[in-house]
Amino acid sequence: MSVEKQRTIKKTVSYQGIALHTGFRAKLTLRPADENHGIVFRRIDLPGKPTVRACGNKVTEVMRGTTIEDGDAVVNTVEHVLAALVSQGVDNVMIDMDRPEPPIADGSSLPFIELIEEAGTVEQEAEREYFVVDKPYYLEMDHAIINVVPDDKFRISCTVKYDQSQLDTQFLSMEVTADSFKKDLSEARTFCMYFELEYLMKAGLARGGSLDNANVIHGSTILSKDGLRYPDEIVRHKMLDIVGDFCLLGKPMKGHIIAVKPGHPSNVTMVQKLLKDQKEA
Ligand SMILES: [Zn+2]
Numbered sequence: 001m002s003v004e005k006q007r008t009i010k011k012t013v014s015y016q017g018i019a020l021h022t023g024f025r026a027k028l029t030l031r032p033a034d035e036n037h038g039i040v041f042r043r044i045d046l047p048g049k050p051t052v053r054a055c056g057n058k059v060t061e062v063m064r065g066t067t068i069e070d071g072d073a074v075v076n077t078v079e080h081v082l083a084a085l086v087s088q089g090v091d092n093v094m095i096d097m098d099r100p101e102p103p104i105a106d107g108s109s110l111p112f113i114e115l116i117e118e119a120g121t122v123e124q125e126a127e128r129e130y131f132v133v134d135k136p137y138y139l140e141m142d143h144a145i146i147n148v149v150p151d152d153k154f155r156i157s158c159t160v161k162y163d164q165s166q167l168d169t170q171f172l173s174m175e176v177t178a179d180s181f182k183k184d185l186s187e188a189r190t191f192c193m194y195f196e197l198e199y200l201m202k203a204g205l206a207r208g209g210s211l212d213n214a215n216v217i218h219g220s221t222i223l224s225k226d227g228l229r230y231p232d233e234i235v236r237h238k239m240l241d242i243v244g245d246f247c248l249l250g251k252p253m254k255g256h257i258i259a260v261k262p263g264h265p266s267n268v269t270m271v272q273k274l275l276k277d278q279k280e281a
Contacts, residue, residue, distance in 0.1 A: 004128040006091040008032045010120035015111060017103030020077055020190070020214075021064065023207030026099035028081065030119060033092040035126035038250060039085055041068070041075045045098045048072075054082055056248040056271035062264040064205055066245055076101040079244030079264070080190075084112035086247035087181035090121060091128060107189035107213035108229075109240055113182055133255030137273060144259070144266035148274065151256035156242055159260045160235045164193055166220035170235035176243060185243065187229045188236035194218035242267055249274060 014029040033040070039054040050073035052058055061067035065077035081102050085093060087109075095102075105111035137148040157173035174180055192200065192209075194216050200206040206214075215224040215233065222228060230236050238259070245267035246253055259266075 006035050006124045006126045006128045007089050007121045008034075008037075008092040008124060009090060009116065010122045013115050013119040015103060015105070015115050017105050017111075018208040018213075019099055019101035020104035020107075020208045021205045022076070022099065022101050024099045024101070026097065026101055026103050028102045029096040030115065031094040031096060032122075033094045035092060035124045037092040037094070039082065039090070039093055039095070039247065041073065041078070041095045041097055043073045043075070043100070044096045046072055053250075054078065054248055055250050056268060056275050059248065059268050059272070062268050064200070064264075066248070066264050066268060068248075074100050077104070078102070079241050079247075080105075080107075080109045081112045081244075082247040083181070083240050083244035084109040084116060084186065086252055087176060087186070087243055088113060088116045088121065088178050089252075090116060091252075092124065104190070104208055104213045107191075107215075108237070109181075109186040109244075113186050129251050131249040131251040131253045131255075131274070131278070133253065133274070137270065137277075139266060139270050139273065141266045141269055142263075144261045144263055146260075146262055146266050146270045147258040148270060149256050149258065150254075152254060153256075154253050155256040156239050157256065157258045158235050158239050158242065158262065160238050161261065162193065162217065164195065165217050167217065167222070167234070170232040172232060172235050172239065174239075176239075181240075181243065184230075185236050185240045188233045188240050189213065189215055189224070189229065190237060191215035191217060191222070191234060194223075238262055246271055 052070035052073040058068040
């Protein structure tokens, strides 16, 4: 097997839009970075332009999205842009942000995939390292179950069921590659339950939320703009979130994630468990 090399993007590219929770207009800029730089966010709106590495040990909040923080550098809702980067094989990139949250775009990862395609990617000299899962892991948390088992590919099997809705159980299992992510997961939009809307508004969250960037589940129906993009868009978005959260391992993963009703709390707890185990090994 040929040795895989690290990759970065060929040129600087930017994307602007409304951020989901804060409602600000935000600009995100991807810049090429050196070998072994990793994926790093930089808050260019703050004095000293502080940075925070996309790493599970930097996570400080997981309620409606994943927030990472290092000193003054706080970045919310990192998962959709991270899913696009890791799935497309970008190992090294500097992500400049002029706000604490990236644009939500259409609630999926597709606009970020298109941004990476616009930049193009280029191979570097250093060898790519993988996070290789070498034994089974099990986690049960709230209503979620996440198992991670060894596999020579990166696979996700995911089941979702919402007790508060009449929607059928959704299940999907696939190997995640650059192509399969783009085709089968990247367009799945974020969603929320109708009854959560009041809570979200009162909590000052989802200020930028609308049917332009989210689906809303109400009983047995899904309110969405222009219909669903996949019949099982919910489970696909959950898998997209898993790809983004597991990017916080700091390296692309080889292993099989088997998740039942996953969310950011369980995803991130599993990532932290894997990181801790690897450090101790
Ligand atoms: Zn999401």
